[in-house]
Amino acid sequence: MLKNKIVTIDGPSGVGKSTISRRVAAELGYTYLDTGAMYRAVACACQQAGVEIEESVALSKLLDSLDIELLPAAHAGDDVGVLLGGKDVSKTIRSPEMAMLASTVSALPSVRKKLTVMQQEMGKKGQLVAEGRDTGTVVFPQAAWKFYLDATPEERTRRRVKQLRIKGQSVDKEEILAQIIQRDRDDRERTIAPLCKAEDALLVDTSILTIDEVVDQMLASVRKEEP
Numbered sequence: 001m002l003k004n005k006i007v008t009i010d011g012p013s014g015v016g017k018s019t020i021s022r023r024v025a026a027e028l029g030y031t032y033l034d035t036g037a038m039y040r041a042v043a044c045a046c047q048q049a050g051v052e053i054e055e056s057v058a059l060s061k062l063l064d065s066l067d068i069e070l071l072p073a074a075h076a077g078d079d080v081g082v083l084l085g086g087k088d089v090s091k092t093i094r095s096p097e098m099a100m101l102a103s104t105v106s107a108l109p110s111v112r113k114k115l116t117v118m119q120q121e122m123g124k125k126g127q128l129v130a131e132g133r134d135t136g137t138v139v140f141p142q143a144a145w146k147f148y149l150d151a152t153p154e155e156r157t158r159r160r161v162k163q164l165r166i167k168g169q170s171v172d173k174e175e176i177l178a179q180i181i182q183r184d185r186d187d188r189e190r191t192i193a194p195l196c197k198a199e200d201a202l203l204v205d206t207s208i209l210t211i212d213e214v215v216d217q218m219l220a221s222v223r224k225e226e227p
């Protein structure tokens with residue numbers, strides 16, 4: 001079967017997915033799709049509208065009128081921008097609090113269904129690098145190239161702390177480690193589209209490699225088999 005020109009990059013939080021995905025997309029000249037930003041945007045929408053996840057009718061209304069727009073990063077190396085209902089929420093969605101809420105809303109079937117369809121729509125044109133938890137297993141099972149990035153929780157905490165400090169946010173290392181372990185558990189143990197490696201994904205351990213080495217390894221693997 002002809003596979004789509006789509007690269008999927010899945011893995012737990014803090015593994016370096018965003019940096020690596022952005023670099024791979026830029027090198028290939030593909031569009032970068034940050035699916036986590038979309039789950040964060042839904043979390044933000046719930047918080048702004050005061051909708052609790054148990055309120056299924058209110059949540060369904062919120063999802064029906066969901067208006068998310070992903071914008072290319074303002075500068076190379078930045079996260080993608082996000083407009084929610086036309087308003088810039090790019091900074092708000094990146095807080096540790098929003099990350100936890102995103103993990104909670106991402107376990108809801110109605111949320112996953114809505115965002116999966118939106119993501120598949122974005123993938124129709126091909127030439128896409130999709131980053132998330134289920135992009136290789138659920139969203140784009142026919143992707144031509146699949147990668148699963150992993151690293152120890154301690155190494156991921158070290159990186160997240162550094163990232164947040166660069167952004168000027170105050171951080172508590174122990175709290176970040178606890179959040180990473182909790183989010184791993186939530187993302188892996190949820191019933192729908194849990195975080196797991198697709199059978200046909202290439203496992204890359206980023207604890208022992210530099211970002212350059214990981215990117216080079218992935219690009220080599222894509223270029224070797226480019227259809």
Ligand code: DC
Pocket residue numbers: 013014035036037039040099102103106107131132133134135183187
């Ligand atoms: O990658 P991130 O940290 O921005 O993701 C935020 C949350 O969204 C994460 O805890 C799990 C969820 N998520 C998901 O369930 N499926 C995806 N494809 C991407 C993110």
